[in-house]
Amino acid sequence: MRNIWTIASRELNAYFVSPVAYVVSAAFLLVTGLLFSLIITSTLDASLSPTFSNITFILVLLAPALTMRLLAEEQRMGTLELLLTSPIHDWQVVVGKFLGSLVLFIVMLLGPTLLYVALLLAFGKPDYGPIVASYLGVILMGGAFMAIGVFTSSLTQNQIIAYILGLVILLILWISGSMSQIVGGGAVGDAVSYLAITQHYNSFLTGVIDTPNVIYPLSVIVVALFLATQVLQTRRWR
């Protein structure tokens, strides 16, 4: 655990000295802020859910930008050699990187949105359940996105390629919701609709926390981080 935190905390520090974290955070808050104010002023409904339902797509675009550097840059700069020859396991490097990006996501992107909650509380009587569930949902979904980004970042030395690969995977997961309607029923349709992020995420927005919807992002995280570890290990054999 100490090793993981060593990696994660270095990653957090690196985020704050580079402009990427600030730019991504500002972009995220600008867009969600616009959405929030437009939605609130038109619906006059003290609810966070309409705003949060739009976060999915914003994160599809922005999450890979937060993670693209993580392992690609280590490989390009040769610092991966330091990590892989230190008394620390490959999976601890990967999990550390992931946690660093997840903490950044929670603090820099989600943290400031608590202002929206404060506004709702000040001017209306929002339902607490959906708000808490929405935050849990968005953290789980963000975690899955970050893990996929860690994986694509392990594949290349090039941050841009890592970003594009991450974006493509997330876009496929995002559109599989509508694809499942085209495919129709049956095993294939079920599989495609299970992959759809929006379907699992949207139930959180209504205030429902049920097991399959929690397991889905968690399994994406586990699989993506496992694959990233495998990629690091095969890198040693070259």
Add this chain to the structure above:
Amino acid sequence: MTETMIDVQNLTKDYGAYVALRDVSFEVQKGEVLGFLGPNGAGKTTTMRILSGYMPPTGGSARIAGFDVFEDSMQVRKRIGYLPETVPLYTDMSVWDYLGFAARLRGVSDRDNAIERAMELTNLTDRADTLIGKLSKGYRQRVGLAQAIVHEPEVLILDEPTIGLDPKQIIEVRHLIKSLAGEHTVLLSTHILPEVSQVCTRVLIINQGKIVAEDTPEHLSARVRGAEHVYLQVAQPKPEIPTELEKVKGVLGVKAQDLTQGVYEIETNLGSDRRSDIATMAVQRGWGVLELRPVGISLEEVFLKLTTTEGEE
């Protein structure tokens, strides 16, 4: 009492069809400084990467402090300090933070003291708060060295530690490596030959993935030499000087290298020193000796001889 710290047996590494190392075996005793010498692409970096646990060998075994580098990788990694060929630096960190990170990775408990000690040894103390990205090549190399010694490892593996340094810094780094020997065991690679004779207790010459020679720097020179050479410069060069000199007992041959400058190269029997006889003759004949010194064959020549004959096979 000696203790084998690095034990490499029949190490082989291939990248597909390309064989980078074949059947390399050597041992390094505690406190030794072993120089790893070879042209680029000879297999130095590959060997060091295997020893550091970065990549597994294709065949053979390597043990550090008794632990197999592949089976007990974590035990090995705790005991080594490794400076890779590409110095692994985070340019967005300060020297202090970077060394702190390296110390944390190795589980150093008293970090502040460890960092201060490493910075002192590498002359970095005044740069503690400088961002690594703003440092010159020489300083970066030193930060890399500091990183390798911050946890006081038993074994130091240094891949080209003096590359990119200016002459003054090179001397400092060599002193540092020498001072670390004894307590630590050092394996360093280089293609700067004087470095080997100055720093290393033993040399290993590797070429095309194979060890071609292993000895002390002095013995290696002597082995290839075959005869002693003496350099003589006189004020009044005369045509009869070579024939006269050849009369001195033990002198095998004399070559006039530069007649106008009066420079001669005298070859004498191996293991004999004929300088006083030569000087006596020169003084008696009134040639006016300007300079008389033994010519050691340089490691460069040894190295070229060994690596080129190998290549011609």
